[in-house]
Amino acid sequence: MAMIATAGHAQADPHHIGVVIEHPGPAPKRIVTAYGFWIFLLSDIVMFSCFFAAYAVLAGQTAGGPKGSEIFEQRNVAIETVCLLLSSFTCGMASIAADMRNRFWFYLGMSVTCALGLIFLAIEFREFADLVARGFGPSRSAFLTAFFSLVGCHGLHVSAGVLWLLTMMAQVFAKGFRADVLRRVMCFALFWHALDIVWVGVFSVVYLLGSGA
Amino acid sequence: MLGKLDWSAIPFDQPIPLVAGAIVLVAILGVLAWVVVKGHLPYLWHEWITSVDHKRIGVMYILLASVMLLRGGSDAIMMRIQQAVAYQSQGYLPPEHYNQIFSAHGTIMIFFVAMPFVIGLMNLVVPLQLGVRDVAFPTLNSVGFWLTATGALLVNMSLVIGEFARTGWLAFPPLSELSYSPGVGVDYYAWSLQISGVGTLVAGINLVTTVLKLRTKGMNYLRMPMFCWTTLASNLLIVAAFPILTATLAMLLLDRYLGFHFFTNEAGGNVMMFMNLIWAWGHPEVYILVLPAFGIFSEVVSTFSGKALFGYRSMVLATMAICVISFMVWLHHFFTMGAGPDVNAIFGIASMIIAIPTGVKIYNWLFTMYGGRIRFATPMLWSVGFMVTFIIGGLTGVLLAVPPADFVLHNSMFLVAHFHNVIIGGVLFGAFAGFEYWFPKAFGFRLDERWGKAAFWFTFVGFFVTFMPLYIVGMLGMTRRMQHYDVAAWRPWMIVAAIGMAVLTIGVICQIVQLVVSIRNREALRDRTGDPWDGRSLEWATSSPPPVFNFAFNPDVRGEDAYWDMKARAQQQSLEHDKREYRDIEMPRNSPTGFVCAFFATIMGFALIWHIWWMVILGGLGAWATFVVFAWRDHDEYVIPAEEVAAVDRVNLEERRSLVSMAGTV
Ligand code: HEM
Ligand SMILES: [Cu+2]
Numbered sequence: 001m002a003m004i005a006t007a008g009h010a011q012a013d014p015h016h017i018g019v020v021i022e023h024p025g026p027a028p029k030r031i032v033t034a035y036g037f038w039i040f041l042l043s044d045i046v047m048f049s050c051f052f053a054a055y056a057v058l059a060g061q062t063a064g065g066p067k068g069s070e071i072f073e074q075r076n077v078a079i080e081t082v083c084l085l086l087s088s089f090t091c092g093m094a095s096i097a098a099d100m101r102n103r104f105w106f107y108l109g110m111s112v113t114c115a116l117g118l119i120f121l122a123i124e125f126r127e128f129a130d131l132v133a134r135g136f137g138p139s140r141s142a143f144l145t146a147f148f149s150l151v152g153c154h155g156l157h158v159s160a161g162v163l164w165l166l167t168m169m170a171q172v173f174a175k176g177f178r179a180d181v182l183r184r185v186m187c188f189a190l191f192w193h194a195l196d197i198v199w200v201g202v203f204s205v206v207y208l209l210g211s212g213a
Numbered sequence: 214m215l216g217k218l219d220w221s222a223i224p225f226d227q228p229i230p231l232v233a234g235a236i237v238l239v240a241i242l243g244v245l246a247w248v249v250v251k252g253h254l255p256y257l258w259h260e261w262i263t264s265v266d267h268k269r270i271g272v273m274y275i276l277l278a279s280v281m282l283l284r285g286g287s288d289a290i291m292m293r294i295q296q297a298v299a300y301q302s303q304g305y306l307p308p309e310h311y312n313q314i315f316s317a318h319g320t321i322m323i324f325f326v327a328m329p330f331v332i333g334l335m336n337l338v339v340p341l342q343l344g345v346r347d348v349a350f351p352t353l354n355s356v357g358f359w360l361t362a363t364g365a366l367l368v369n370m371s372l373v374i375g376e377f378a379r380t381g382w383l384a385f386p387p388l389s390e391l392s393y394s395p396g397v398g399v400d401y402y403a404w405s406l407q408i409s410g411v412g413t414l415v416a417g418i419n420l421v422t423t424v425l426k427l428r429t430k431g432m433n434y435l436r437m438p439m440f441c442w443t444t445l446a447s448n449l450l451i452v453a454a455f456p457i458l459t460a461t462l463a464m465l466l467l468d469r470y471l472g473f474h475f476f477t478n479e480a481g482g483n484v485m486m487f488m489n490l491i492w493a494w495g496h497p498e499v500y501i502l503v504l505p506a507f508g509i510f511s512e513v514v515s516t517f518s519g520k521a522l523f524g525y526r527s528m529v530l531a532t533m534a535i536c537v538i539s540f541m542v543w544l545h546h547f548f549t550m551g552a553g554p555d556v557n558a559i560f561g562i563a564s565m566i567i568a569i570p571t572g573v574k575i576y577n578w579l580f581t582m583y584g585g586r587i588r589f590a591t592p593m594l595w596s597v598g599f600m601v602t603f604i605i606g607g608l609t610g611v612l613l614a615v616p617p618a619d620f621v622l623h624n625s626m627f628l629v630a631h632f633h634n635v636i637i638g639g640v641l642f643g644a645f646a647g648f649e650y651w652f653p654k655a656f657g658f659r660l661d662e663r664w665g666k667a668a669f670w671f672t673f674v675g676f677f678v679t680f681m682p683l684y685i686v687g688m689l690g691m692t693r694r695m696q697h698y699d700v701a702a703w704r705p706w707m708i709v710a711a712i713g714m715a716v717l718t719i720g721v722i723c724q725i726v727q728l729v730v731s732i733r734n735r736e737a738l739r740d741r742t743g744d745p746w747d748g749r750s751l752e753w754a755t756s757s758p759p760p761v762f763n764f765a766f767n768p769d770v771r772g773e774d775a776y777w778d779m780k781a782r783a784q785q786q787s788l789e790h791d792k793r794e795y796r797d798i799e800m801p802r803n804s805p806t807g808f809v810c811a812f813f814a815t816i817m818g819f820a821l822i823w824h825i826w827w828m829v830i831l832g833g834l835g836a837w838a839t840f841v842v843f844a845w846r847d848h849d850e851y852v853i854p855a856e857e858v859a860a861v862d863r864v865n866l867e868e869r870r871s872l873v874s875m876a877g878t879v
Contacts, residue, residue, distance in 0.1 A: 025430035025767060032349050036422040043414060043456045050460035050490060054475060061481025063474075139472035142481030149467060149475075167841060175847075184844070 030183055037187040041194045044157075048198050051150040052205060059210070061142035068143070068210025071136060073127070077207045080123050081199065084158075087116035088196040095189045101177045110169050113192070117162045124155050147206065154202055157195050164188055216824035217397065222375045227310065233287070234373035263803040265351035266761055267336050270358050272655055274333025275648065277358075281325040281365055286721060288318035290714055293679070297711035299697035300704045311696040312379035313398065317368065319382025320402060323498070324409060325365045327636065330644040331505040332361075332416050335444045338651055339420060341752035341759065342438045344429030344768040344775070347801065349422035350415075352843065355807030357415035363811045364409025367818050371401040375822070378402040381694065383495065384465065386476035386487050391469045399469065400822040403462045408814050410459050417451030420444055429751075431770035435529070438750040438775075439515075439522055442529050443508030446536040450497045450504070453540070457494040461487065488550065492543040500539040503635070504532065506643025507574055510596045513646050514578045516746050517593040518585030521774055524577040531570035531577075538567050548619045557616040564614035571607060575600060590746070591665035595646035598673045602638025606631060609684070627687025630680045637676055645672075645724075653745045657757045658738040664727035672720030678713030682706035741868045749777040756865040762798045762853060765862035795855040795862070802851050806843040810836050 027035070059068070094109025128148065131137065138148035168188050171181050224230055248254055261269055291314055295304045306314065340348055348354050371377040378398040380389045389399045424445045428437070465487070467473040474482040515522040522528060544552060544560040578600060587593070609631040613619050622628060645668075653659045686706045691698065731738055744753040754776045755764055772778050817832025819825075 021433070022431050023428055023433045023770075026345060026428065027426040032422060032426045035426050036349055036418055039418045039421055039452055040414075043418070043452045046453055047456035047460045050457055050464075053490075054460075054464065054486060057483055057486050058475070058481060061483070063480040138467075139474060140480070142474040142477075142483065145467070145473040145475055145480075145482075149464070149473065163837075167844070171844065174845075180849070 029179075030186075033183045034186060034190070037190055041190060045194070045198065048150075048153065048201070051146070051153055052201065055146040055150045055206065058142040058146040063141035063143075065141040065144060066136055068147070068206070071131060072207050072211050074207075074211065076123055076127060077203065080120050081203055083116045083120040083123075084196055084199050087113045087120070088193055090116065091189055091192045095185060098172070098177060098182060098185045103172070106172060107169065110165055114162060114165050114169075117158055117165070121155060121158055121162070124151065128152070151202060151206065154195065154198055157198070161188070161192055161195060164191070214825075216820070216826070218374075218823040218825065222397075222823075223373060224376070227307075229291075229306075229310070230372050237369065237372070259803065262808050263355075263805045265347075265355050265801050265804055265807075267340050267348045267351065267354060268655060268759065270354050271333045271335075271337030274329045274336060274358055274361070277362055277365060278326050278328075278330035278333060278644070281321055281329070283721075284369065285318050285321040285326055286718070288314045288321070290718065292318065293707075293711045293714040296695070296698075296707045299695075300701075300707070301699050302697060304697055306696070308696045309379060312694070313377045315694055316378045316381055316384075316398075316402070317371075320378075320406070321365075321368060322636075323382060323502075324406060325361070325368065327502045327640050327644070328413060329361055329365075331447070331502060331640070332413070334509065334644065334647045334651065335420055335440075335447070335505055336416070337655060338647075338752055339441055339444050340423060340427075341654070341755065341763060342441050342750050343424065343427060343432055344751045344754075344764060344770065345423070345427045346763050346798070348419050349427055350419050351801040352804050352806055352849075353415050354419050355804065356810050357412040357419065357807075359807040359811030360412030360415070360814055361409045363815045363818065364405040364412070366815055367401060367405035367408070367822070370819070371398070375401065383491055385491075386465065386468070386484055387478050389465060389469075390477055392477075397822050399465075403466050403469075404818045404821050407459065407462055407466075408818050410455055410462075413451060414455045414459075417448040417455065420448040421452060424448070429764075429767045429770060432775070433770075435526065436770055436773050436775065438508075439511035439525070439528055439532075440505070440508035440750075442532050443504040443511075446532045447501050447504040450501045450536060450539065454494045454497040454501065457490060458498075461490040461494065464490075485547075485550065488547050489543070492546040493540070495546065496543040497539045499635075500535055502640045503643070504535065506599075506640050506647075507532070509643045509647040509650070510578060510599060511574075512750065513592045513596045513650050514581050515774075516650075516748050517588045517590060517596075518582045519588075519747070520581055520585040521749070521777075522577065523580035523583075524573075525773060527573055528577050531573040534570040535567060538563065538570075542567065545614055545619070548616045549623045554616075561614050561616050565611055568607060568611055575604065590649075591660070591662055591669060592646045592650035592746075594666060594669045595642045595649065598669060599638055599642040599646070602642065602673075602676065603635060606634030606638050610635060622687060624692055625687040626683045626691045626693055629693050630683035630687060633680050633683075637680075645669075650746070651752070653740045654743075654752055654757050654759070656735075657740055658731065658735040659740055659745055661727050661731045661734065661738070664723055664730055668720050668723035668727055670720075671716055671723055675713050675716030675718075675720050678716055679710050680713070682710045682713070742871075743865060743869065744776075749774040751775050754779065756861075756868070760858075760861045761800055762858065765795060765858050765865075795859040797855050798853045798858055799850045800853060802849055804843065804849075806839055809839045813839065 026032075090109050090112040094106050094113060097103075097105035097109055131144075136144055138145045165188060168181075168185055171184070175181055248257060261273065264270065291306065292311070295306045295311060298304050304311075336348065336354065340346070368377070375397045378384055378389070378394070378401065380394060380399060380402070384399055384402055387393055424437070424441055464473070464475040468475050468477060468482075474480040476482050476484050476487045478484075511522055511528065542560055542564040544556065545564045548557050548561070578596075589597075609627070613622060613628065613631060649660055649665055683706075686703045689700070689702055689706075691700070691703050740757050743756040743759075745757070746753075751764075751768055751770075752759075754768060768775065768779075813832045813835035815832075817829055817836065820828030820832060
């Protein structure tokens, strides 16, 4: 792609001595879209970092309420994690199917991803509802505030992801694998994988460290 | 049904906001009526409101900023009058009202004047300087603008419906918690910043992607104009810093709405965490604002000195150094809050280190001017005025970065003087320089120089008369945010400051007159060549105003100062590209997505402030539906046929050729 200009050409620019790699011009749309979306994801991760930081600061502030080790259920978290990791795999399969223009495998991959996401959300919802019912809601202590916010923020992202996922299935159904639809599928996949990475953080920082303490 | 909203929300007992609100309302309705009666509505809708053209969006950003500058400026006038008369008396503003004014003033000036102004200029100019047709995501760009407008609208609604925050522009807890601020003021503050913050983030992502991925052929990194570099740095900061603001305000809102305990005094909440988070955003924010201004000065100084920018590479390095270091000094905003001497010392030194790259820049501008053929046109005046003013502000800033000195000066008028010194002398002067410099590019005619110079001198002198006394009263011990005082020694200085404010106001009026006079004389001031200042970068290579597609051919860049080189070559060879073949150009279609989205966001924001839950859901659904409809459309581009491109381009070429031949004869 990149053109190599020789020394003669480079004379226009006195700072460059010898060979200059000429910039080839605007990138294709697919690259631009993915790049922009990456930057959005980075900013989203900065936002998560703030909630992580808040959790780290407030984790010890139980104000006489329960500690992490008293409320976390290892089994649930394990199922949640498996669901999410598996869903990243099926989401990857769906992306490949989209690239190969294979509707059947695309729908299948997306449906399984959706189902796994919903199971994850259901478990999380039950965990939250259970805690609130026992009087350990977010206003009980600063620790619980930070816990509900961090985990809930991730849950909200997953919910948004599920909505987006359904929209994408509908779009493929209505419009087929058009270039712009494919670009959106690609962004969705990036989003879903990023959520997976954030969950690894939540899992380690909140549940693993919290259960030990 | 209407949540917390009832008739008591309208402050019938307070004449000032009501009258001000009524005037604004009448003005808005008047303009709307004029637009409808004159039949301009379709034009406005098709050409501006739904436009996804980066130039139009840039202009709308700047318009928003200018209107809000008048609003924030009125607040400033009220504060200066209050402090001039409130010696041993209550003055004319009741305390709770005064507190709203300084909070609104700070919020508006930073978020709805300085931010939209610089984002507007970047939007307008950067794609042109990079030689491309538009930003990376044109429709999102429009969404970003309209969400910013939503934020501004909400702040202004607080004038008449309910109240604004009384907490200062950063709403520190626990004062901003529900227990100390039970009204809707803080909610207005937080939701308008949340909504406009999304808009800012979108703009940041857009511009970063544009600079990194869309440059024209041959536009290597080290050939980009300085303004593109500072835009890149500033928008990287936006992408990295604004999510922090979003998260922090979200936490505050959770505390207020759902009884969470992030920053409360009870149940283990931690107020210092708010300080750390908000300033981790707040300090980079200062550089988000001032870096683009630095870029503007670089362009202006080099153009009006007729020389390439001195030390271009050191300038790039300085910009990126500032970009990184600005994230490492936030703690200097709370030296006095007990972090201990070691931490203070480290952050003090880190803060002072920023002065080094900034100094590099100042020297580079001076050396660019040295030996150049300087023309003191209005943009150049603003630039030179900036250098003088900013050096003073920078020096007092270094003073404040010395922790022991900060213990004395913290929260005093000295601080107020310092940050106005840098933010007016840096950001606002830069914005005005950019406005004067690029106005002919955006509209095809120059601004009146006489009124422009008058505006500069009044503003410049007014600025010093207003703010130098504040340094003095600061050292005499006057703290900020005082509604009245009893110290006789402060009185004369407050009166001088009020007089300065009057001079400043004349400067603003001159600027308005300049605009009116220039519009009326626009035929005489017409710029036919597209290159009124003998510019050096690509935005001057196209006509003024540029066609929607900016360039008939993607320019091919061979070195720094791309257009200057082209002109130099063209003088020998006559203009190159006549013989090339024109092609069809695809451009993004207009879209009401941004406007409709902002409409729903306004409803949702208002409903959230007043706890009207059904309306929140309605607004949310509406915004989501807008996006789905947008995603569903089939034709998002239209084609401009080659003949049309050719026709537009030939006109431009003719004008330009006459320019070149004229230049050849001089
Ligand atoms: C045009 C002339 C201006 C005048 C006369 C002026 C005057 C003032 C005054 C009197 C205060 C409050 C001081 C106090 O009582 O603590 C203030 C605060 C502030 N101003 Fe300005 N101002 C001007 C322009 C600006 C501009 C252009 C900006 C930013 C772009 C700005 C940003 C702020 C901020 C952030 C605060 C802090 C508000 C707070 O205390 O919460 N001002 N200004
Ligand atoms: Cu700072």
